[in-house]
Amino acid sequence: MAPNDQEKNRFSARARRYARVGANVGGVAARIAGARFFGVDLDRSKNATELAAALGGLKGPIMKVAQLLATIPEALPPEYIEQLSKLQSQAPPMGWAFVNRRMQAELGADWQKKFESFEHQPAAAASLGQVHRGRSLDDADLACKLQYADMQSAVEADLKQLEILFAIRRRFDPAIDTSEIIKEIGARVREELDYRREAKHVALYRDMLKDSPAIRVPRSWPELSTGRLLTLDWLEGSRLLDHKEDTLAIRNRLGAAMFTAWWLPFSRFGVIHGDPHLGNYSVFADKGKPAGINLMDYGCIRIFPPSFVGGVVDLYNGLRKGDDALVVHAYETWGFRKLSRELIDILNIWARFIYGPLMDDRVRSIADGVKPGEYGRRQAFEVHQALRRKGPVTVPREFVLMDRAAIGLGGVFLHLRAELNFHRLFNEAMEEFSVKRVAAQQAKALAAAGLEPSA
Numbered sequence: 001m002a003p004n005d006q007e008k009n010r011f012s013a014r015a016r017r018y019a020r021v022g023a024n025v026g027g028v029a030a031r032i033a034g035a036r037f038f039g040v041d042l043d044r045s046k047n048a049t050e051l052a053a054a055l056g057g058l059k060g061p062i063m064k065v066a067q068l069l070a071t072i073p074e075a076l077p078p079e080y081i082e083q084l085s086k087l088q089s090q091a092p093p094m095g096w097a098f099v100n101r102r103m104q105a106e107l108g109a110d111w112q113k114k115f116e117s118f119e120h121q122p123a124a125a126a127s128l129g130q131v132h133r134g135r136s137l138d139d140a141d142l143a144c145k146l147q148y149a150d151m152q153s154a155v156e157a158d159l160k161q162l163e164i165l166f167a168i169r170r171r172f173d174p175a176i177d178t179s180e181i182i183k184e185i186g187a188r189v190r191e192e193l194d195y196r197r198e199a200k201h202v203a204l205y206r207d208m209l210k211d212s213p214a215i216r217v218p219r220s221w222p223e224l225s226t227g228r229l230l231t232l233d234w235l236e237g238s239r240l241l242d243h244k245e246d247t248l249a250i251r252n253r254l255g256a257a258m259f260t261a262w263w264l265p266f267s268r269f270g271v272i273h274g275d276p277h278l279g280n281y282s283v284f285a286d287k288g289k290p291a292g293i294n295l296m297d298y299g300c301i302r303i304f305p306p307s308f309v310g311g312v313v314d315l316y317n318g319l320r321k322g323d324d325a326l327v328v329h330a331y332e333t334w335g336f337r338k339l340s341r342e343l344i345d346i347l348n349i350w351a352r353f354i355y356g357p358l359m360d361d362r363v364r365s366i367a368d369g370v371k372p373g374e375y376g377r378r379q380a381f382e383v384h385q386a387l388r389r390k391g392p393v394t395v396p397r398e399f400v401l402m403d404r405a406a407i408g409l410g411g412v413f414l415h416l417r418a419e420l421n422f423h424r425l426f427n428e429a430m431e432e433f434s435v436k437r438v439a440a441q442q443a444k445a446l447a448a449a450g451l452e453p454s455a
Contacts, residue, residue, distance in 0.1 A: 255418025
């Protein structure tokens, strides 16, 4: 096929996507704009339900983006957050005929001969692809993640639609400047399409967590993987939510493993798992008892400049000691600009909420008596109302995934109801911390995995 024909096909795919997403999202956006223009009260709850229903049937990046936005405080109204948060991993699976064609495209016409077995029905279906269970020729259990067709075209089309929604949001509610949020989301979603990069993320996490027996990371199978097919070890385990009523000792063991899986890579290597939702973890057993967690998805990984990690530590110490200069330095390190005293006080409302469990030197739950459904809502409301009066503030790119991941991790702890001394866990993770040390360890680990720092 000639290059021009290939480009025509890609453009056609984008055009079809524009039409599908535009028809669903555009109607909602038009109602928002129209209601504001004419001064009409908008039924945001109904609009949010309709938007979630429209996005849920589309698969692809627009659904992934919706999931991301649902965890960024005040990026969208609360009614939208409630509905969009339900989209996680609910995409309907694609049929066997589709899977067979896609596998032929990735591994050749004789692809089935490369497996001892390959299940026709997917074990899981999500926004960008679906997972099938297989068995290798040497009898190893496999998890084969196959990307849906035309996802690259869909990404570009969907991100354009997202820019329109954000533009409307900024026009009518400019408290938070979302211009950097769209850049960060675009970069991360594009990375998620590259399954070769995800295989490198797997290698990176195997290295970073090799001394953590309570956390299991699969191996990748390069001979059964491509840019759109990723084959990993199948990690046997039960759902995290199945352990909500286990003994406190078990829930604490799982909670401590979750904390290590997230904070150790960040504190020592400047790397975070940016998508810590319940579907990305399972619980493995040892001698019939829950012993630790499996990490199963490595698409949304954020590699930070070591200085950003330094900002996290500086903000923690600044808040704990009441050192305003250190707090300001931390925000500026992260990329916040033109900070007035009032804006700093507003940002500190959210920072104290996020850091609260880490500064409290006692055994406690994350919620600490707050009802799960109310967790963070009061602080988010206070921040948004204050920014309406004194903003706007531009959210730096690097802050987006950090904030999302912290909230997602908190959500996991809310479900587990673990009771731990988060202060001591954090300080142990940050023991002997220095920006120079993170830089050295990061450079070594990335080189071994064949990765470069993220833009």
